[in-house]
Amino acid sequence: MRWTACSSLPSVVVVLPSLVAGFLACAGLIVAIGAQNAFVLRQGIRREHVAPVVALCITGDVVLTAAGIAGLGPLVAAHPAAMTATRWVGAAFLAWLAVSAVLRARRPERLDPAAEGPATRRAVVATGLALTFLNPHVYLDTVVLLGTLAHRQTAAWAFGVGVVLASATWFTALGFGATRLQPLFARPRAWQVLDLVVAAVMATLAVTLVVG
Structure with a gap:
C-alpha cells in the first residue's frame, strides 16, 4: 500500500500544475x-432558463477546448475566410442585440420582467448558441490559444480539465449568483441601466469585430 501511494505521487506532481494552469x-x-x-447575467437576474443557459456556456467551452487539444487550432488559423465570415455575422448579431437593448431602455415602464413577458426556452438557447459560436474570438481564444497552451503542458488533458472547471465555476456563479440581485432590479430604472450597459457592451464588441 505504501508503494502504491508513493508511486502515485509523481503523477499528481505532473498533473496538478497543468490543471491549475x-x-x-x-x-x-x-x-x-x-x-x-452579459447575457448570462441578464438571464440570471430574470431567473429565466438559467440552468440551460449555464449548461450551454459550459458545454460550449468543453467542445471548443476539446477541439483545441485535439489539434484543430492550426486548422482554424489556416482558414481566414471562414473567420472573416463569422466575424461579420457575429458583428451584425451583436449590433442587433445592442439596438434591442437600447429600445428596451427607452421604455423603462415596460422593463419589469413580468410586464415584458417570459422568453421561450428555445429563443433563449438560440441566443446563447449564437453568442457562443458566432464570435470568432472564441475560436482564437479557446481553440487556438488554449489548445496551444495545453500542448505546452506536461499533461494536456489535465490542462483541459482545468479549463472546464474554471468555465463551470464562473458560469454557475454568474448565472445562479445573479438571481440574488433580483430585489435590486425590482424597479424599472435598474433594468434601464442594465440594458444600457448591455447595449454598450454589445455595440463595442460589434465595432471591435468589424475593425478586426
Missing part, C-alpha cells in the same frame, strides 16, 4: 464583461 488561463479569458457574460 488551465484553470487560471480560462479564468483570465472569461472573467470579463462580454456579450456572453
Whole structure:
C-alpha cells in the first residue's frame, strides 16, 4: 500500500500544475464583461432558463477546448475566410442585440420582467448558441490559444480539465449568483441601466469585430 501511494505521487506532481494552469488561463479569458457574460447575467437576474443557459456556456467551452487539444487550432488559423465570415455575422448579431437593448431602455415602464413577458426556452438557447459560436474570438481564444497552451503542458488533458472547471465555476456563479440581485432590479430604472450597459457592451464588441 505504501508503494502504491508513493508511486502515485509523481503523477499528481505532473498533473496538478497543468490543471491549475488551465484553470487560471480560462479564468483570465472569461472573467470579463462580454456579450456572453452579459447575457448570462441578464438571464440570471430574470431567473429565466438559467440552468440551460449555464449548461450551454459550459458545454460550449468543453467542445471548443476539446477541439483545441485535439489539434484543430492550426486548422482554424489556416482558414481566414471562414473567420472573416463569422466575424461579420457575429458583428451584425451583436449590433442587433445592442439596438434591442437600447429600445428596451427607452421604455423603462415596460422593463419589469413580468410586464415584458417570459422568453421561450428555445429563443433563449438560440441566443446563447449564437453568442457562443458566432464570435470568432472564441475560436482564437479557446481553440487556438488554449489548445496551444495545453500542448505546452506536461499533461494536456489535465490542462483541459482545468479549463472546464474554471468555465463551470464562473458560469454557475454568474448565472445562479445573479438571481440574488433580483430585489435590486425590482424597479424599472435598474433594468434601464442594465440594458444600457448591455447595449454598450454589445455595440463595442460589434465595432471591435468589424475593425478586426
